[in-house]
Amino acid sequence: MPTWVSIVVLGALAIALLGPIPAILERASWPSREPRAALVLWQAVGLAGGVSVLGVAIATALAPLGDTPWDAAMTWLATVWSGDLTGGLETFHLILLGMAMAITFRLAGVMPVTIWRTWTARRRHRDLVGLVSRPWPATRPGHGHVLEHPAAAVYCLPGGVGRDAPRVVFTTGALSALDDDELAAVLAHEHAHLVERHDLVALPFFAWVTALPWFPGVRRARSSVATLLEMVADDRAATQVSPATLASALARIGTAAAGRAATPVGAIAVDGGGVLQRVRRLLCPPDRSRRWRVSAYLLAAGLIVAPFLAITTIH
Structure with a gap:
């Protein structure tokens, strides 16, 4: 089954990106010096937060089926395709999967x-x-x-x-x-x-x-x-x-x-x-800060990559 580490990492990312990180970023003074870099960081926070929320929900639901959330999802799809509509899941995990799908459709449908x-x-x-x-x-x-x-x-x-x-x-x-x-x-x-x-x-x-x-x-x-x-x-x-x-x-x-x-x-x-x-x-006009600008771009890249790594490689 997917290791609890993947689920914990995705859960921690989801909580952080929906709560403390936006609060810290909102109160920070440097975004007024580098608004474009701050916008990129906010976009990364939104994207990574959405992926983490969906990832932790689906990873928990498909936990019995694979060594990583990605492997578990592929196994579930293959099982459903073969004709087993339960995907090899028991009732409890089917309920979790239904909730995960509801979250997915809500986030995907709102846009x-x-x-x-x-x-x-x-x-x-x-x-x-x-x-x-x-x-x-x-x-x-x-x-x-x-x-x-x-x-x-x-x-x-x-x-x-x-x-x-x-x-x-x-x-x-x-x-x-x-x-x-x-x-x-x-x-x-x-x-x-x-x-x-x-x-x-x-x-x-x-x-x-x-x-x-x-x-x-x-x-x-x-x-x-x-x-x-x-x-x-x-x-x-x-x-x-x-x-x-x-x-x-x-x-x-x-x-x-x-x-x-x-x-x-x-x-x-x-x-x-x-x-x-x-x-x-x-x-x-505030002084521009190359240090903050570069740091924001690097952090944005890290935030985008992190949930995908947790989904595909941590096991």
Whole structure:
């Protein structure tokens, strides 16, 4: 049977990646210095956490069938294929396998559902924007739209081509609150989101929250990733406009945010996360750290490899 070491390792990884590690990473100060590296690490935490959760569930259920979880899974599949629908398992392990399969289908099923809901909500809002807004000539043709609303808000709707082309939406309140340089700064910020497709980076974390809402680590991941994506967009925009101007625009939009409705589903707002922290970061840029950057990438690689090694080689 698979050694208890594989199950213990996978269980320990699952617990750590759903609890303490996200808490430690959320409180760390270095991600603001290297937001791209921190994003890669968060992605590794999410992937390794998911594999570990599924791995420990399936390894425990198939424990009698092989020397490693992988061998046990291959044996079970071969037995089922030969006509034994129990796969050679007794009732207790069949119950465990059913629970493991339920977890697997939930995690695997949430992603396409989340993608579909986000895509349809974004398309619906994009169509509404096209109906009730007017073009803003300061942006690329078809990209900029102005909505009549007193609250200051700026957000983008990622997309592809044609009907689904991306949009950058400004309210009349934002046009009144920001000067020309500040408008150019927030436009550069939103274009950074669109060019780098930050919506695709954030999507798995929203799916995880839907699938496992009771784990604090999953909620921490979504919040932290949202803030880091804003920092990455800030950094890209700051290569085109004055960081101080962007900070001023963020402060104005962030101040007005308290009195307005939430950002539409599927949109990315300029004040989407950690506004005060981002303003401070733009005004006093932190020193970049090659040590933290390299360490984050190495740790991310290790986290991704670890559960697969536990599944295939530990016995």
